[in-house]
Amino acid sequence: MPVNTGDETVSKQENSNILELKGASKRFGAVQALWNVDFAVRTGEVMALVGDNGAGKSTLIKGVAGIYSLDAGEVFFEGEKVSINGPRDAAELGIEVVYQDLALADNLDVVANMFLGRERVRTPFRLDEASMERAANETLASLSVTSLRSVRQNVAGLSGGQRQAVAVAKAVMWNSRVVILDEPTAALGVAQTRQVLDLVRRLAEQGLGVVVISHNLHDIFEVADRITVLRLGQRVAEYKVAETTQQEIVRAITAGDLQTVPGLEVEV
Amino acid sequence: MSVLARIASPDVRDWGERLALPFAWLVTIVVFGFLRPDTFLTSDNFFINILGTQAVQVALALALVIPLVAGEYDISVAANLTLASMIVALLNVDHGVNIFLAILVALAAGAVIGIINGGLIVGLGINSFITTLGTSSIIAGVVLWISESRTVGGISSGLVDNVIIGKLFGIPYSFWYVLALSVAMFYVLEYTPLGRRLLFCGRGQSVARLSGLSVGRLRWGAMVASGVIAAAAGVLYAGTTGSADPASGLNFLLPAFSAAFLGATALQPGRFNPFGTIVAVYFLATGITGLQQLGVDTYVQQLFYGGALVLAVALSQLARKRQALDFNPTD
Ligand SMILES: Nc1ncnc2c1ncn2[C@@H]1O[C@H](COP(=O)(O)OP(=O)(O)O)[C@@H](O)[C@H]1O
Ligand SMILES: [Mg+2]
Numbered sequence: 001m002p003v004n005t006g007d008e009t010v011s012k013q014e015n016s017n018i019l020e021l022k023g024a025s026k027r028f029g030a031v032q033a034l035w036n037v038d039f040a041v042r043t044g045e046v047m048a049l050v051g052d053n054g055a056g057k058s059t060l061i062k063g064v065a066g067i068y069s070l071d072a073g074e075v076f077f078e079g080e081k082v083s084i085n086g087p088r089d090a091a092e093l094g095i096e097v098v099y100q101d102l103a104l105a106d107n108l109d110v111v112a113n114m115f116l117g118r119e120r121v122r123t124p125f126r127l128d129e130a131s132m133e134r135a136a137n138e139t140l141a142s143l144s145v146t147s148l149r150s151v152r153q154n155v156a157g158l159s160g161g162q163r164q165a166v167a168v169a170k171a172v173m174w175n176s177r178v179v180i181l182d183e184p185t186a187a188l189g190v191a192q193t194r195q196v197l198d199l200v201r202r203l204a205e206q207g208l209g210v211v212v213i214s215h216n217l218h219d220i221f222e223v224a225d226r227i228t229v230l231r232l233g234q235r236v237a238e239y240k241v242a243e244t245t246q247q248e249i250v251r252a253i254t255a256g257d258l259q260t261v262p263g264l265e266v267e268v
Numbered sequence: 269m270s271v272l273a274r275i276a277s278p279d280v281r282d283w284g285e286r287l288a289l290p291f292a293w294l295v296t297i298v299v300f301g302f303l304r305p306d307t308f309l310t311s312d313n314f315f316i317n318i319l320g321t322q323a324v325q326v327a328l329a330l331a332l333v334i335p336l337v338a339g340e341y342d343i344s345v346a347a348n349l350t351l352a353s354m355i356v357a358l359l360n361v362d363h364g365v366n367i368f369l370a371i372l373v374a375l376a377a378g379a380v381i382g383i384i385n386g387g388l389i390v391g392l393g394i395n396s397f398i399t400t401l402g403t404s405s406i407i408a409g410v411v412l413w414i415s416e417s418r419t420v421g422g423i424s425s426g427l428v429d430n431v432i433i434g435k436l437f438g439i440p441y442s443f444w445y446v447l448a449l450s451v452a453m454f455y456v457l458e459y460t461p462l463g464r465r466l467l468f469c470g471r472g473q474s475v476a477r478l479s480g481l482s483v484g485r486l487r488w489g490a491m492v493a494s495g496v497i498a499a500a501a502g503v504l505y506a507g508t509t510g511s512a513d514p515a516s517g518l519n520f521l522l523p524a525f526s527a528a529f530l531g532a533t534a535l536q537p538g539r540f541n542p543f544g545t546i547v548a549v550y551f552l553a554t555g556i557t558g559l560q561q562l563g564v565d566t567y568v569q570q571l572f573y574g575g576a577l578v579l580a581v582a583l584s585q586l587a588r589k590r591q592a593l594d595f596n597p598t599d
Contacts, residue, residue, distance in 0.1 A: 067478060087480030097478070105472025107538070116468055117479045119461040127459055 016079065018043045018209040019064070019095065019178045024073030026059055026233075033059040035233045036259060037073070041178060041209040046200060048220040048241075049213045051230035051253055057213045058100065060230070061180050065090045065097045091118075094177035096170075098184060100213075103167035106156040110148065111136045113155055114170040139173040140165070143199055161192030168199055172208070179203055180211040185219055197223045217246045231256045282537070289534035289544065293551040300558030307561050311438055320432055320440030322553040324349075324508055327446050327501035328520045329527040329545045330453060331494045336528055336540040337457065338490035339470035340389065340396040345498035345524065347407035348381050350517030352502025354411050356427070357420035357512035367424040371503050378499025379492055381407065386488030396491075411514045421511035431507025442504050449497070450542035457541070466490060467539075523552060523573045530580035538584065552576055 020040040026033045034056045041047040049057050063070045066084040075082050077093050084090050090097070104113045111129070114136050120128040136151045145165040148158070155163060164184050171179050181200065185193040193216075200223050204210045214220050220227060221241055229237045229252040236256025239249065301309040308314065328345055335342045352374035359370035381403065388399045425433075434441045457463035468476040469486045477483045501520070506512050530552070531544030556569050 065478075087478060091480060099475075099478050102472075102474045102478055105468055105475045107471045108467065112464060112467075113475075116476065117465065117481045119464055121461060125460050127461060127464065 016042060017076070018078055019211075020076040020079075021060070021064060022074045022076070024060065024063055025071045026056075026063055026068060027071055028059075032233050034063065034070070034073075037230070037233070037235045039228055039235065041211050043177070043209050044204055044207050045225040046204045046210045046212055046223050048224035048227045049211055049230065050215070050217070050220060050227060050249065054232075055230040055253075056233040057230055058182055059233075061097055061182060061211065061213070064180065065095065091174065094175055096172065096174065096176045096179050098164075098167045098171050098179070098181045100182035100186065103170070104155045104163060107154055109154055110151040110158075110166050113166065114139070114151075114173065116170075118174070135173065136169070139169045143169055143172070143202065145169060145199075159192065160188045161195050164188065164192070164196050165199060168196075168203070172203060176208060178209040178211070180213075182213045183215065184212065185214060185216060193219065217249055220249075221246060229253055229256055232258060234258050234260070285533075285537050286535050289530065289551060290547050293547055293554060296551060296554045296558060300554070300561065304558070304561045308558060313557070313561075315435075315439045316432070318550065318553050318557055319443045321442075321508055322549055323440070323442035323446045324501055324505045325520055325523055325527070325553065326546055326549045327449065327504055328498060329524040329531070329549050330446065330449055330542055331497035331501060332524050332528045333453065333531075333540045333542055333545055334466070334493045334497070335396070335487075335490045336532075337470050338466045338487050339473060340487055340490060341400060342385065342491060342494045342498075343397060343400040343521070344381060344385060344404040344407060345494060345501075346518045346521035347404040347411070348378055348495055348498035349502035349505060349520060350512075350514060351381075351407050351411050352378055352499035353506040353512040353517060354415050354420070354502075354514060356503055356506040357423055358414060360424050360427075361420050361422050367426050371427070374503055375496055375499045378495040378497075378502070380495070381499075382492035382495025383488075385495065386491035389491060390484040390488045408514075408518065415512070415514045417514055419511055419513035423506055423510050423512070425510075427503075427507040428510045431504055442508060445504065446546070449500075450546050453542040522577065523549070526573045526577040526580060527552060529584060530576055533580055533583045548576075548580075 017040040020038075022038050024034050024037040024039070037056070037060060039049070039060065049060065051057050059068060062068045063073070064075065064084065066086040066089050069085070075084055077095075082089075082093060084093070084095075087097075105116070111132050115132050120132045120135070122128045133151055140146075140148060140151070143165065145162075147162060148166075155166065158166065168179070168181070168184070171181075184196050184200070188196060197219060200210055200212055204225075212220070212224060224241050227239045227241060227244070227249060228235060229239075229249065231253060236258065237252040239252075297309075297314075328349055331345045332342060355374040355377055356367070356370045359365040359373060360367050365373075385396075385400055385403055388394050388403075389396045431442045431445075432440045436444055457466065465476065465481055465486055468479075468481065469483055469490070473483055502517065505517060527545050527548040528540060530548035531542075531546070532538065532540045534544035534547055535541055536544060552573060556572050559568050559572070560566070
């Protein structure tokens with residue numbers, strides 16, 4: 001279970017990696033989706049994960065979340081080696097993922113979605129709807145999400161920005177330590193993107209480790225502290241946002257140095 | 269929250285839509301009661317013939333609701349019903365087995381069928397429609413085999429008395445059994461984590477899986493539940509007719525689907541739900557009985573049930589635009 005660290009501990013750990021991945025590899029048939037990738041995020045920072053379509057970004061986070069089992073690689077949480085064999089293990093550690101397109105079920109209401117798989121009960125045979133509704137409202141309020149008409153409306157009726165806000169709220173209501181967002185702004189307009197980016201920034205300020213996958217470098221430069229670049233399943237570079245430029249990132253995405261020549265990878 | 273408040277969940281404004289089917293049922297009753305006052309509204313006809321006898325049909329439709337909620341088809345329910353009634357008859361009549369024990373064996377057979385169906389669907393990843401179409405035919409074959417294609421009559425009056433002869437408020441017990449079953453199903457689907465998760469299985473299977481739900485176990489469990497309930501429907505059938513035959517039970521399949529889909533347009537529109545299903549069964553049965561009493565040929569039965577199925581699916585397709593039934597069995 002995630003430990004609720006006091007402020008003091010958090011600040012001590014400010015610069016330590018809360019989540020770290022070493023030598024992650026994953027192969028799908030003929031496709032080496034990940035190859036020997038190192039990746040880390042610290043508490044209180046936003047780490048961006050960028051790369052072309054098919055670079056392996058989603059595979060990486062699904063590996064972390066236990067959706068895919070990695071062929072090779074180790075995961076460390078707060079410096080300790082952990083084995084994550086499913087979404088439940090990840091959740092136990094306090095790692096939550098907001099998946100691209102698949103964060104919420106359309107035809108169920110906001111409360112049901114936020115508590116999916118972790119419903120509150122009064123007895124094992126009785127959902128505690130009132131308590132869930134209250135907690136959903138509180139979490140949304142704590143994230144300054146105020147535009148929802150009701151947490152009892154179906155997700156299908158929400159705007160793209162509201163959906164993303166609900167998905168983020170779903171991820172942070174469990175004492176989460178690390179929140180990973182896959183393309184959270186991909187389908188959003190300017191104003192809504194703005195809101196989601198603010199939300200992402202706020203999570204980091206609250207001391208969480210945040211990973212954001214995005215195609216939009218402009219967004220990333222606005223919200224991230226560091227950037228990891230994936231290309232063809234390999235990590236080709238890592239930058240501090242303050243010390244790099246969009247041009248440099250674009251170069252890394254399209255032509256960053258690979259450890260091995262694609263097609264000649266060592267069999268795992 | 270009370271049941272009524274729950275049915276009237278705040279998101280839905282359209283009471284007209286919710287109550288259209290119950291209202292249609294009422295209208296049917298009134299119209300036929302008016303046209304055939306001497307026969308239609310008699311307690312023999314309405315309470316026993318419609319409410320009592322059709323309880324078998326209700327039970328079978330309810331058996332379908334659970335896999336449908338979880339996003340799966342179970343075509344094998346009618347064959348399962350036939351097998352259960354035949355097991356009860358053969359054990360009780362031919363082998364002199366205690367009726368209670370015979371019923372338990374029949375229910376166990378239903379559970380085994382559910383386990384096999386679920387195993388094929390979840391374990392091997394075969395589409396549920398195809399799987400249960402296949403097992404359905406196998407079961408029907410087994411029934412012909414074990415019964416030597418006979419009709420077996422003379423089932424213990426203990427069963428018959430407790431199904432169709434015994435009455436509460438003038439309505440046979442069988443009606444109250446299926447009513448109790450539907451209340452239990454409603455409770456589980458609406459008020460328990462299990463029901464909530466089944467709903468996610470059917471409506472957002474990928475979301476559910478990514479959230480760490482054991483989607484496979486839930487779908488499997490849904491198939492087992494439908495197997496057991498279908499077998500219970502078979503027991504009711506044996507108790508209603510006092511006999512078992514290897515074929516007639518199969519006729520319950522299409523009406524069961526019609527009722528389940530039509531029921532999904534009522535009370536909780538866009539959702540397969542037990543009470544809507546009951547109303548749908550009785551609406552269809554009332555309509556058909558009434559038409560038959562007007563002297564209409566028996567083929568209307570098929571027209572009626574088939575038409576209802578197509579109409580219900582069309583209606584829910586329309587409802588999907590707003591509320592989305594989101595039934596996606598291929599997912
Ligand atoms: N479940 C899967 N089965 C087979 N190949 C996959 C699967 N998931 C991803 N891939 C492949 O792995 C590569 C990386 O995909 P992905 O991680 O989704 O990239 P990104 O998210 O960076 O666009 C792609 O070539 C993709 O086709
Ligand atoms: Mg992706």
